[in-house]
Amino acid sequence: MLYISVLKNVTITLDEKVASWARVRAAEREISVSRLVGEMLKETMLQExxxxxxxxxxxxxxxxxLKDPGTRYPDRDELHER
Incomplete structure (x- = not known):
């Protein structure tokens, strides 16, 4: 099956410190800030x-x-004895 990816442009507002961090991370990976944000959002979506x-x-x-019928649960000391 062939999947065609449709990219959508969006505008976001970032705190100056966050934007600076994103520019550095994107430069380290040799990608654009837009691609960095897109990849991060995709990763979050897939994890969810x-x-x-x-x-x-x-x-x-x-x-x-958790136990057989008619038996008692083990007490704390029994569970944690070494």
Missing amino acids: ESYQVLMQRYLSQSPHL
């Missing part, structure tokens, strides 16, 4: 999407017992 997928997977699991 991944988190949502994993959270849904976790929440869709059926609950499981």
